[in-house]
Amino acid sequence: xxxxxxxALTALMFTAVPAHAAAQLDGTTMSWPxxxxxxxxxxxxxxxxxxxxxxxxxxxxxxxxxxxxxxxGAVSAGFGASAALAALVHAVVVEYLSFIVLLFALYxxxxxxxxxxxxxxxxxxxxxxxIMGTIIASLVGTTGAAMIFIRPLLRANERREHxxxxxxxxxxxxxxxxGALTPLGDPPLYVGFLRGVEFFWPLxxxxxxxxxxxxxxxxxxxxxxxxxxxREASERAAEASDRVRVRVRGVIxxxxxxxxxxxxxxxxSWKPDIAFRLWGSTIEFQNLLRDVVLILIACLSLWLTPDExxxxxxxxxxxxxxxxxxFLAIFVTIGPVLAMLDAxxxxxxxWLLRLVTDADGRPREVALFWLTGSLSAFLDNxxxxxxxxxxxxxxxxxxMGPLAGSLAAISLGAVYMGALxxxxxxxxxxxxxxxxERGVKMPSFFAYLFWAAxxxxxxxVLLTFLPVSPVL
Numbered sequence: 139x140x141x142x143x144x145x146a147l148t149a150l151m152f153t154a155v156p157a158h159a160a161a162q163l164d165g166t167t168m169s170w171p172x173x174x175x176x177x178x179x180x181x182x183x184x185x186x187x188x189x190x191x192x193x194x195x196x197x198x199x200x201x202x203x204x205x206x207x208x209x210x211g212a213v214s215a216g217f218g219a220s221a222a223l224a225a226l227v228h229a230v231v232v233e234y235l236s237f238i239v240l241l242f243a244l245y246x247x248x249x250x251x252x253x254x255x256x257x258x259x260x261x262x263x264x265x266x267x268x269i270m271g272t273i274i275a276s277l278v279g280t281t282g283a284a285m286i287f288i289r290p291l292l293r294a295n296e297r298r299e300h301x302x303x304x305x306x307x308x309x310x311x312x313x314x315x316x317g318a319l320t321p322l323g324d325p326p327l328y329v330g331f332l333r334g335v336e337f338f339w340p341l342x343x344x345x346x347x348x349x350x351x352x353x354x355x356x357x358x359x360x361x362x363x364x365x366x367x368x369r370e371a372s373e374r375a376a377e378a379s380d381r382v383r384v385r386v387r388g389v390i391x392x393x394x395x396x397x398x399x400x401x402x403x404x405x406x407s408w409k410p411d412i413a414f415r416l417w418g419s420t421i422e423f424q425n426l427l428r429d430v431v432l433i434l435i436a437c438l439s440l441w442l443t444p445d446e447x448x449x450x451x452x453x454x455x456x457x458x459x460x461x462x463x464x465f466l467a468i469f470v471t472i473g474p475v476l477a478m479l480d481a482x483x484x485x486x487x488x489w490l491l492r493l494v495t496d497a498d499g500r501p502r503e504v505a506l507f508w509l510t511g512s513l514s515a516f517l518d519n520x521x522x523x524x525x526x527x528x529x530x531x532x533x534x535x536x537x538m539g540p541l542a543g544s545l546a547a548i549s550l551g552a553v554y555m556g557a558l559x560x561x562x563x564x565x566x567x568x569x570x571x572x573x574x575e576r577g578v579k580m581p582s583f584f585a586y587l588f589w590a591a592x593x594x595x596x597x598x599v600l601l602t603f604l605p606v607s608p609v610l
Contacts (some may be wrong), residue, residue, distance in 0.1 A: 161503060163217060163225070163474060165481030172486075175209035179467045184516055184561050188583055198460060203275035203560065209471040218548040225473045231421060234469040236332055237325070238462050239429045241279070243398055244322060246436040248282025249453040250391040255340075255384035259295035261363040264304055265356060267291050268311050272352055275316030276323035276341075278395055284313045284565040288385070292576045293459045302580060305573045306589055307359045313565040314557035318348045318550070322399065324563070326514075326523035326552035333527065334534030335545070337406050343546050347601055351554065354597050372527035388447045394439050401431045452572070461564055468521050479528040491529060502531060504602050507547040511555030511598070515562045523552035554598065558590050561582065 182201050186194030214222035241363050257263045267287055275283035291308060295301045318322030319341045321331035327340055405428035412423035478485040494505045506526055513522035526548045530541060537545040556562035560570055560583055
């Protein structure tokens with residue numbers, strides 16, 4: 139009897155459901171308090187590690203779950219339990235799983251690449267590491283690139299008196315700016331990819347701005363590091379006699395990264411027109427197959443990579459567990475916000491739409507760049523990207539076509555300005571923690587904000603007046 143009930147329930151979930159369960163939430167009937175759970179989880183992420191660190195690290199999963207439960211409870215009270223269940227299924231199965239599976243695969247595979255050896259922390263070596271990390275960030279993600287290169291960089295500079303500036307520039311370039319060219323690079327761009335933005339669109343449209351900001355930031359770093367290094371001539375001489383050949387181990391993972399890229403590209407272009415219905419949500423076969431293949435690639439990396447490589451990298455599952463729990467809550471709580479954004483000028487966020495459009499309804503790209511970036515710096519860049527993506531209509535073809543400037547502004551703001559604070563992008567805090575563990579006295583939250591803004595804001599002002607990069 140029990141098995142028949144389970145079979146019946148399964149059949150119901152994979153077939154059509156009542157209209158009120160499958161229908162989207164009516165954003166025109168919702169007011170701003172519906173956004174409070176979303177605001178709550180973002181503020182918790184922003185302030186938890188800083189204001190109540192011990193409590194946060196022990197109970198962040200419970201805090202995230204509480205905000206998600208509040209959001210679902212509100213939807214259930216306002217629209218019915220079926221609507222709440224449909225919203226949960228859509229957030230988890232359609233939106234969240236594809237997002238976290240890619241991060242899991244990149245994190246696992248990149249964690250198997252081990253760079254060993256010791257180089258002298260000269261300006262040339264430091265600049266070379268920054269360039270390599272910046273380039274690879276768009277292939278393995280900013281988190282993967284940061285984990286691969288931060289320890290070799292710290293070892294290279296361990297005898298130098300001044301190390302903080304090296305880590306600050308590393309966070310800016312490798313943990314943020316370098317991820318601007320593909321959906322693999324940074325979570326906001328992958329969110330756009332999942333919404334229909336073409337895989338190579340960021341590369342075609344954002345390469346010029348990225349090249350400019352990388353060149354200017356690197357030039358600033360070289361000047362500063364040369365000046366600092368000149369004052370440490372004796373330390374540099376001591377390092378020169380201590381060189382060890384650098385080796386890269388776990389190279390099989392480089393091939394696996396190529397498989398990840400190929401899987402994402404093929405899944406984005408292959409349309410077999412096969413789909414499944416799950417409680418009102420549509421699951422496309424190519425997306426399901428893509429996620430299965432990505433998980434298999436991650437498992438292959440674990441099997442082929444010696445455990446000592448990950449141990450030497452300081453690899454643990456805790457960072458991806460934290461990201462997984464927090465983003466699950468973000469995807470659940472953002473549902474009502476997206477419904478209100480979909481309502482446009484008839485919704486509770488009409489005032490935000492007025493800020494980023496003129497009287498004729500044309501987008502204000504400068505406002506989109508700075509508003510998306512400001513939210514990304516102090517909250518989180520992926521949901522900030524999604525908010526403004528939906529505010530501009532959420533149609534990928536329109537955003538890649540007539541509104542390409544708007545999408546470029548949103549993308550640049552989300553990726554670049556995540557570098558302004560430790561909480562703007564996930565790898566920022568990870569790099570901070572590793573540097574502190576190695577004895578580098580990193581700046582406080584506000585001190586880092588000051589130095590990052592001093593480096594980046596003048597460049598952002600310059601980018602404000604640049605045209606959108608041409609399509610290659």
